[in-house]
Amino acid sequence: MVVNSVHWFRKCLRLHDNPALQEALNGADAVRCVYILDPFFAGAANVGINRWRFLLEALEDLDSSLKKLNSRLFVVRGQPTDVFPRLFKEWNVTRLTFEYDPEPYGKERDGAIIKLAQEFGVETIVRNSHTLYNLDRIIEMNNNSPPLTFKRFQTIVSRLELPRRPLPPITQQQMDKCHTKIEDNHDQLYSIPSLEELGFRTDGLSLAVWHGGESQALDRLGKHLDKKVWVTSLEHSRVKTCSLYASPTGLSPYLRFGCLSCRVLYYNLRELYMKVRKRCTPPLSLFGQLLWREFFYTAATNNPNFDRMDGNPICVQIPWDQNPEALAKWAEGRTGFPWIDAIMTQLRQEGWIHHLARHAVACFLTRGDLWISWESGMKVFEEMLLDADWSVNAGSWMWLSCSAFFQQFFHCYCPVGFGRRTDPTGDYIRHYIPILKDYPNRYIYEPWNAPESLQKAANCVVGVDYPKPMINHAESSRLNIERMKQVYQQLSHYRGLSLLASVPTIQEEAEPPMTDESQTSSGPDSPQRVPANTEEDVCYEAPDSSTVCPSSTSAPHPDQEYQAPCISSVILIGNKEKRP
């Protein structure tokens, strides 16, 4: 029986650690690697030029790697449901392989393709390599629901076996056995489109800071590990290299597109640690970046509404404001706060910003200052941020806006103070907002406070050359804390005075052996435990046992249990990798 394979690249744009591709080659007579893209929709999709460019470079890289193995990449224009029937017939395909996509949209699309393949008598083989673990397994181990706190997630992961070891790259030998003749007209039919073909104007486009592709990724991996050696070997000192600038060892866009295998990174880190520290087990914190990614993927895989507030069971319904004008100012870096504007400028120009920068602008847009929905911010990031994929982007936005995952909302990043503390030199501002470059450090984060003479001397008058601050931060943050408190108090039925206690703690947080006996054994999925209300519950409001406020909850409020004081949860608000 002749085996003609087609391997379908979607993410996982690499030849190393690619189990699905290996399956395509396994015993095949011919293999073709395809990437399907629809130029017609390129303009309509919420994808900016930097992301397209990165993708096209990754495809170029794949193509050139395949060339070295006497093959080519086939970029097919169209939609998968239209393209595959044609290809199945034309190439007499008997086997289709691709990497498992855990995202809800991906699962649906793939379900349809698998069915289609069956109709054509094509065998489909799907392999998991985009995530470290089998996500369904994690969900199963958490009583069939995804962990909603990172702590819980880590606990479960620590009980799993190590991730499957990465596979080596495909070899010349393997390819030789399934040699595919490349037609002369290959470049006409299956070439990688250019940015122009996708409808982008490229005159004046600055050089890419992040270049896509597996080769880049592996090269960076080497450098990343070298740097890690240096950092790890410094015993406990805190390296304050908070570099806001694009790092030559940064890996997140490559993980997102699959140019770098997450398992390769995992095992490299693990082995490095064990070598340098001579200890047996590396702590989970070593894999911070990878585990956060995994956490969000797990939370999203069974939730098609993960990227919105309405109809999303894990998202707190917050009465965000609708204000397109304010949103545009934020997205375009015209807020009048240099720290915010510089970050959004870097994002637009380069496609990557440091995690602390993300916290700053996300907080500013949502719960900190503008009180605009995180969904709007998510869409802007989706367009411009190279490493934003559906699950991680939506999850991060919900996290940073305190809409999910039981986040404490009391700490609000000041658009002036936080910037100043992160980069006291102000050079970051001067780099991305050149018009402010002559401002002294004292005023560069708050140019509106500079005396007029100084503004004139710096050739940048606020209100003329640079916008005035769009809001009063103290006032906005004060209002917003109250709003968040209102929402959370209603959510947790908390009537006391503690700000911290308004955020409900989830039952799953309390894992043995640290629990106290006051917790009933209702299992990890029981509704949120209401925190101890040690204040006198004085309340002259609507009696909520006899009559119920009609427009809110349907059942009378549950009684609050008094719990003996103990540290019910030491919440270390873990943030993502802060040290790049």
Next chain:
Amino acid sequence: MKRGLQGNEQEDGGGTSGGCQKTLKRSRKQRREKDLEDEEVRWECLPQEILLHVFQYLPLLDRAFASQVCRGWNEAFHMPELWRCFEFELNQPASSYLKATHPDLIKQIIKRHSDHLQYVSFKVDSSRESAEAACDILSQLVNCSLKTLGLISTARPSFMEMPKSHFISALTVVFVNSKSLSSLKIDDTPVDDPSLKVLVANNSDTLKLLKMSSCPHVSPAGILCVADQCHGLRELALNYHLLSDELLIALSSEKHVHLEHLRIDVVSENPGQQFHTIKKSSWDAMKRHSPKFNLVMYFYLYEDEFGPFFRDEIPVTHLYFGRSVSKDVLGRVGLNCPRLVELVVCANGLRPLDEELIRIAQRCTQLSAIGLGECEVSCSAFVEFVKMCGDRLTQLSIMEEVLVPDHRYGLDDIHWE
């Protein structure tokens, strides 16, 4: 309903026994059918008290659907007990994602139920129209004797953007007609001294809770009038500029009940603003009169505006710093806030807060909740802190970035400790 015809055996109302005897002579199938019919008939005759109880569990929309089933249920839907409590949600599609209370329903409520309303709140979005709609409704609640009124802006304070006179007149309608207001929440509104006088003139015996943070048109004299007259006041929330020694003394007078919660927002309008001081003796009077009262203070000041604060002992129980606060101030907090129960610091600076934190653990023996945002604390100090007050803490929220590894502990070690 056809079933009704066979139901006249049970006209005495809801009883099940009536039908049972008759079923004995029928076949099993017929008996089952009869039972079903009996059940259906029973629903119609459900006593009003039971219907009321069930309806109370239903959200408004479901209740409205239920009211369309039959006349009996429709009457139940309109029973006064179901209309004591209502939250009007006023949102414009252009400015909010949330749905609004249907205008027809609002009309119905005003027409049929305004006498029944007792606990009312208005949630408005950031548009001026929503705030004005709220005031329009308020103006029509002439027959209402409200016990509770809450005006809540869910986004920007839109009550401040509407014409002040319209707001005041609507509010005055409520004050004058209610005469038994017990709880009033009017934060971020243009309420003024004269309207407070009207409030006091009509509701001084009953007022227990008043929340009016960020009401810029009220003066210290205006709020003093409330404290002087409303001796039942137990909860008060206002801005620091309204706080005075006289106010605290008035709240501690013999005629006054024990105050339970006092919430004060200290907000800086302009950098370098000067704040007045409150004498220690005034706080002492409060403590003597209401030994268990909770003092909640929210600070939104620039670092250099803290001069007048925490110089003397102050009975604050819940303290929140919404902006960056200096080490020095936190040191003073440790010295002067013996009653402190919760401390939340949004941000500090780049120098570790070790000594300050330890001192707070030592001297604030009531501390049960602490939250630290962008601060720095060395791991050793953190461990010591937890050892000192871990047994009384119920909330401990510290951003991971806060902890600085030192020679004794690294971050991972902390997890174990």
